[in-house]
Amino acid sequence: RKEVEQDPGPFNVPEGATVAFNCTYSNSASQSFFWYRQDCRKEPKLLMSVYSSGNEDGRFTAQLNRASQYISLLIRDSKLSDSATYLCVVRASGTYKYIFGTGTRLKVLA
Amino acid sequence: NAGVTQTPKFQVLKTGQSMTLQCAQDMNHEYMSWYRQDPGMGLRLIHYSVGAGITDQGEVPNGYNVSRSTTEDFPLRLLSAAPSQTSVYFCASSRDTGGEQYFGPGTRLTVT
Numbered sequence: 458r459k460e461v462e463q464d465p466g467p468f469n470v471p472e473g474a475t476v477a478f479n480c481t482y483s484n485s486a487s488q489s490f491f492w493y494r495q496d497c498r499k500e501p502k503l504l505m506s507v508y509s510s511g512n513e514d515g516r517f518t519a520q521l522n523r524a525s526q527y528i529s530l531l532i533r534d535s536k537l538s539d540s541a542t543y544l545c546v547v548r549a550s551g552t553y554k555y556i557f558g559t560g561t562r563l564k565v566l567a
Numbered sequence: 568n569a570g571v572t573q574t575p576k577f578q579v580l581k582t583g584q585s586m587t588l589q590c591a592q593d594m595n596h597e598y599m600s601w602y603r604q605d606p607g608m609g610l611r612l613i614h615y616s617v618g619a620g621i622t623d624q625g626e627v628p629n630g631y632n633v634s635r636s637t638t639e640d641f642p643l644r645l646l647s648a649a650p651s652q653t654s655v656y657f658c659a660s661s662r663d664t665g666g667e668q669y670f671g672p673g674t675r676l677t678v679t
Contacts, residue, residue, distance in 0.1 A: 500670035500673050548665060
């Protein structure tokens with residue numbers, strides 16, 4: 458089983474839609490969680506960290522469910538510019554290693 | 568701030584050649600790391616450093632060396648290039664070992 462798993466998609470959604478992605482992780486000692494976005498042939502860019510209580514940044518909401526070992530990303534009112542690959546990143550407690558999921562591809566359609 | 572810079576942007580090597588990918592950051596970050604990204608496999612950690620003079624292996628270290636003589640620089644050396652090392656290489660840094668990472672623009676390497 459992969460340490461961090463994501464549905465590769467693509468998720469094709471119309472502009473204005475709400476879309477949610479999940480990311481599951483296998484190490485219960487995982488401590489730090491992040492969402493990154495990556496545009497085609499570009500470097501990953503930090504979208505948001507994920508905190509235990511959940512957090513929101515504009516149209517984006519991230520949640521952590523430690524009991525079921527997954528994090529989620531909700532995007533409201535999708536824009537064409539949200540089309541990208543969304544990467545989930547996890548770091549286990551006691552390690553210096555960040556583990557990346559393979560990403561979920563989102564296409565927002567006009 | 569330039570952030571994280573990487574050179575070169577593109578490189579073609581022949582099998583057996585060696586080269587160094589450069590990475591520098593001007594944010595005084597302690598943690599730096601190198602990843603490779605291959606289709607369908609996500610980013611995989613090659614080596615990382617938690618500070619000047621301290622490096623350690625990641626998930627896929629074979630065929631690569633690193634050193635960290637200063638806080639700013641973290642070069643990645645390919646000792647004897649192989650076609651399996653054809654990939655996109657990203658360098659990243661973070662203020663500390665648990666925080667958000669910031670990535671350089673990447674180096675696209677082809678080994679023929």
